[in-house]
Amino acid sequence: MVDIVRTEGVLGGKPCLDGRRISVLRVAELVLNTGRSPEDAADQLGISLAEVHAALAYYYEHPEEMHELRRERRDLEAELRETALSPPDPVGQ
Template sequence: MTDIVHTDGVLGGKPRLKGHRISVLQIADMVLDAGHSPEYVADQLGISLSDVHTALAYYYDNPDEMDEIRDRNEQLENRLREQAITPDHVEQ
């Protein structure tokens, strides 16, 4: 069974499957938000079904951490959106 690890410099230190650059949140989003089956996610990411369930268990066991990561991701997306050059800013 794969462990969940946090490594500075890998996926921003977010929890991920040991030996992979696949985050817990990525797996949870694929299953919970996108509605894919755990079997499909395992197949698409090239991991075991056990790995998917390990990630989901971690996700459910750590709701505060998952909420914090989602908030940081949203803040980053908003900052990038604000800094992006849009057609309104392009001189003609």
């Protein structure tokens, strides 16, 4: 049986596959947002089909948590965009 765990210091404590640094959200988004089949996701991530299905089950069983993780990521991305340095202008233009 595949376990989903939260480990302090691993992926920021986000739920992931036990013994792997692959988050539930990454697996779910690979299948749901890109239209890949669970088999393709397993192959791309180097995990078993059972692990893909365990991640998807966790994703669907914890919708509020997944929503919060996506919100945190959006907030972080927005903060990084605001604080990131722009590349310098090309020389001679």
